[in-house]
Amino acid sequence: MKPAQEELQNYMNDLDFNDPIIPIVANCTATPLTSASDIKEELIKQICNCVDWNKSVKFMINSGVxxxxxxxxxxxxxxxxxxxxxxxxxxxxxxxxxxxxxx
Structure with missing residues (x-):
């Protein structure tokens, strides 16, 4: 998956992201992301890292979602x-x- 991650990183480097209006929960860390640069970094990371779906959903529920x-x-x-x-x-x-x- 490393080659796919590198390809995604090259692609993402050319994209402009805006900071989100609401926090985005990272799939790998189950933490809220509030900056465009953090979101971009996490999207690239999740190609080669485990997704913690349960923890992400529980975080959102515990945050009132x-x-x-x-x-x-x-x-x-x-x-x-x-x-x-x-x-x-x-x-x-x-x-x-x-x-x-x-x-």
Whole structure:
């Protein structure tokens, strides 16, 4: 995966990121990211590092997040969130139409 990580890093170096409006939770560290440079760095790191999905979701829930939006077909991530917190609301967006209806 190291070559893929290096390729992503080269690609990301040419992209301009803005600081997020709300913190982004890093998949590898389950910590909030608030700067564009940190987000870029974490995206590159996660290619070769383990994702701590449970810790990331639990961090968000403990921070007051109770609604999640999953983009993509299948609902796998939504089901994983439900196993961690059955009280969480999950919205699945898997088509352009469903995305347009929920914007």
């Amino acid at each position: 109770n609604s999640f939006v999953e983009f993509g077909h299948g609902g796998v991530l939504g089901n994983m969130i439900k196993r961690i917190s059955s009280d969480s609301a999950i919205k699945s967006i898997d088509t352009t139409e469903s995305m347009n209806c929920n914007i």
